[in-house]
Amino acid sequence: MTATKKKTRVVRPTAATSSTLRLDTGEVAHVGIDVHKASYHVAVVTDLRGLVASWAQPASPELLVACLDPIRTQVARVVYEAGPTGFALVRRLRAAGYAAEVIAPSKIPTMPGPEAKSDRLDCRKLAGFAQKGLLQPVRVPDEQQEADRQVVRLREQLARKLRVIQQQIKALLLQHGVAEPAGLTHWTATAVDALRRLELAAELRFCLDVMLDERQHAVEQVARATRRLEELAKADRHRETASTLRTVPGVGPITAMTSRVELHDPARFRDGGQVARMIGLAPQVLQGGPTRREGRRLKSGNARLRTVLIEAAWRWVAGDVAAKARYRRLVASTGNGKKAIAGMARRLAILLWRLSLSGVPYRAAAWRPGPAPATPERHRQRPRPLPERRVERSGTTPSQRGSASEVTACSPRRAVTRVKRGRPSFAIADPTLCPEHE
Incomplete structure (x- = not known):
């Protein structure tokens, strides 16, 4: 059977x-x-x-x-x-x-x-x-937390619509060969008035006027959402934390509230590495045997908060002397300003997370100007001793050639050239730069 x-x-x-x-x-x-x-x-x-x-x-x-x-x-x-x-x-x-x-x-x-x-x-x-047990849950916010977060996300959506409309206006001008008025890069009031006064065909004038009206409406909606966000930062449930976060140079109400509502319940994170991974500012670690290498950023996570932090990192570097010194060291080690500012955004995210937990205002680290950081030993190449340079000319006597002491006394100038991407620095010695040879 x-x-x-x-x-x-x-x-x-x-x-x-x-x-x-x-x-x-x-x-x-x-x-x-x-x-x-x-x-x-x-x-x-x-x-x-x-x-x-x-x-x-x-x-x-x-x-x-x-x-x-x-x-x-x-x-x-x-x-x-x-x-x-x-x-x-x-x-x-x-x-x-x-x-x-x-x-x-x-x-x-x-x-x-x-x-x-x-x-x-x-x-x-x-x-x-x-x-x-193979699934990873997300944290569920309560209804009030979700409503507060929606205000922040609404302003971000409105700002994105405004950028799209402005790009459409520039594309219309480019398509029909119309020169952009001065100041349109920053969309000043003078530039917008100049667009209103452009002499165009009736149909193009109609299209441009509709786009400008749409842009004006988008500007008003962004301003309205910004005012509501500032009022939300003064609410009892956010006032203390938002004020603490704003003590960091470069962190305004938008960055503070975005960090506050997107990182709700900050106590659930064990360390700063979890915060960086949640935002998408953690490097991809590739390790096998004794070799360990850090790759590109893991862009999974909260893209809204990551964008806001990168923008705030630029202002933090400009307004904090210690942050600027750290940024310059990152630029020197990576050779790339964008990588360096991403690293500063990671530090800013962890800093805001710690301030949210402690409630202690930000205090800039003590920093005093000093010498530039030395090149790491693994990137340093010792210059080789230069051989004596003797110029032999036909028809000259030993007295005209100069003694060995006179030749070796001439120490050439060195022009140091640095190579990006972590390659070793090297020196180029050109004896012709010596004053005695000019």
Whole structure:
């Protein structure tokens, strides 16, 4: 007789038949949900039988809670991917008593090679990975924290729209061969008035006027969002921390509030390295055996906060003597100003994180001007001794040639040339630069 494999019956409960979802005594279930705007795809996996239930339902948290109610006490974890639907579902599940989490999509394990993909398969993978403990959750903010963060993100979106409109106006002028008025690089009021007075064809005049009106509206909206952000920084829940962060040179209300709301609950980070990785300012470490090398930045993480910190790092370097000295050392070691400012942005992020925890105002490090940093020993090349240079000319006598002491007494000047990207410095000796040879 040949043994036949027993198939697991997959049930698809609805609101009226939720009682059909049953588990055996002692079974522990993990639930994976593929969340969309109009529908949920749900899969229930247990440690004993694997997949025991799978169904699709309308996007209703209340209906999902009713379907899972028969196995409430046996559900260990409910997970779904972070996405545009936000955190309303996880808050409702936690209120119902479930251990619900939102998973970072970039941290979900993937298999090499092409695979089939569907909502039904995605929810089953989430449930299986949750059972094995292979998923990395994100921190869920409360409703007030999410609302405060939305104000910061709204201003960033409006500023981006303003830049797009200004670029469209410049593209229109370039396309039709119209010279840009003076001051348009910084969009001064004089330059905008000059655009209003340009003599153009009727159709082009209409297009430019509509774009200028749209830009004016975008400017007003950005100013409105900025005022609201400044008022938010004065609220009781943000006033103390925002004031502490603004003691750092170059950190204004926008940078302080962005750091405050994007790095909510800073105590959850163990060290500055976790903060840098969360923002995307940590290097990729490549280590094998005794060799360890740091590669490019890991750009995963919060791109909004990373952009704001890099802009603030430029102002920090310009306004803090100690930060400027550190920046110059980074430029000397890397040979690249952009890499150096990214390193300063990393230090600024960790500094703001520490100030948020301690509440102590920023105090600039003691710094006094001194000699330039010496070249590292591994990059230093000892100059070789120069041979004696004797000029032999036909028809000259020994007295006319000069003695050996006169030749060796001439020490040539050296022009030092530094090479970028960490290559060793070297000296070029040119005897013709000696005054006696001129």
